[in-house]
Amino acid sequence: MIWTTWRQFRMPALVGVVALTLFAVYVVHLGLDVRDAYDGYRARCAGTPDCPGLRQLAVDYENTSLYLAALLGPVPGLLGMFWGAPLVARELEAGTQRLVWNQSVTRRRWLAVKLAVVGLAAMVVTGVAAALVTWAMSPVDRVADNRFSTVLFGARNLAPVAYAAFVVVLGALIGLLVRRTVPAMALTALVFVVVQFLVPNLVRPHLLPAEHVTVAMTASAINQARGLGSITGAPVVRGLAVPDAWVTDVSELRTRTGESLDPKVFDRCFTDPPRTGTAEGPFGDTATCLAERDLHVDVAYQPVGRYWAFQWLESALYLLLAGLLAAVAFRRIHRRPS
Known part of the structure; x- marks a missing residue:
């Protein structure tokens, strides 16, 4: 056979x-x-x-x-x-x-x-x-x-x-x-x-169960992301990286109290932020506008050691x-x- x-x-x-x-x-x-x-x-x-x-x-x-x-x-x-x-x-x-x-x-x-x-x-x-x-x-x-x-x-x-x-x-x-x-x-x-x-x-x-970390969304952290927003208009940060880790999920932008950022506030910062004239990075004044609101995101990730x-x-x-x-x-x- x-x-x-x-x-x-x-x-x-x-x-x-x-x-x-x-x-x-x-x-x-x-x-x-x-x-x-x-x-x-x-x-x-x-x-x-x-x-x-x-x-x-x-x-x-x-x-x-x-x-x-x-x-x-x-x-x-x-x-x-x-x-x-x-x-x-x-x-x-x-x-x-x-x-x-x-x-x-x-x-x-x-x-x-x-x-x-x-x-x-x-x-x-x-x-x-x-x-x-x-x-x-x-x-x-x-x-x-x-x-x-x-x-x-x-x-x-x-x-x-x-x-x-x-x-x-x-x-x-x-x-x-x-x-x-x-x-x-x-x-x-x-x-x-x-x-x-x-x-x-x-x-x-x-x-495997993911690890979790809270990342403060300073202007520098926002400028290190690959993108902001989504087609639905949700207040999200895309392409956020964590050192020596595979990021599997990132929450919406959250306020100090843990609530999701109001999409209207996000939209104002994204489309018509206050002009400071000193902002740097790919998102410029938008990153500065969002950072002033003391935001953070909750990140789920897998350490690279689990490869x-x-x-x-x-x-x-x-x-x-x-x-x-x-x-x-x-x-x-x-x-x-x-």
Whole structure:
């Protein structure tokens, strides 16, 4: 059964190996280039313990890091779409499963071998690609210290391997249910995209209880934010940073008594603040106007020291989902008629 599965799967596997080899050549070259640049910046520091110039390394390779993550991010979905979805759907569509089911091989063993061979292959391909990207960009990640970024988190270390296991089982189950290859591929891609949007935004921030801190909204603190306000007109500060932390939630601007700032007051400061002529920073007189009202925000955050805990927890979550989907598939294939 394993040999039969391998013969059916060898052409997709060959395509995967070729693509992985080409990807590896590029990433290894990039990784060596990053290390040369890192050593160059370190050399300019003349042995000082702190090297502010290294920050330029993160700037130089910021877009490259995002492009690599964007390139690796869809890989598990593509493997689930082209390897997982046709795994069962193509057999049911062509009726070739009857030849095996009418012999000594049980349906569950047939499905288990297919999932094991293709699932492990997908995990290996994704794992190698993720390991290469993690190695290549590790100097940049150390300097930038933004590994909790939504895009980067899912393209480093363990998480992509768990994504691959999940999406292959997802594709196989969808193929078992719809029994048509092309619709199964489309549905697999759609569901994976939805899950990849929901988990980072709704689940990941709550895998561990958040820490909380109150931050006074001085003019300097406001000017360090990336934005003010929202499309609803709420008195909010966007893109607020906490040192060595991943900020997961920021409250509305609050007064000294803890009440939300009146949106009308916020709007006046935002659209027509008193002109001081001395205000500096990106928000100028608006920041000064808001700071005079003794405001603060309540910030929920995850310390960066929890990075590996989040990697393990999210990987376990996806593997658990893969196990549940596999259980549904085994139950379904045992009950469905030939």
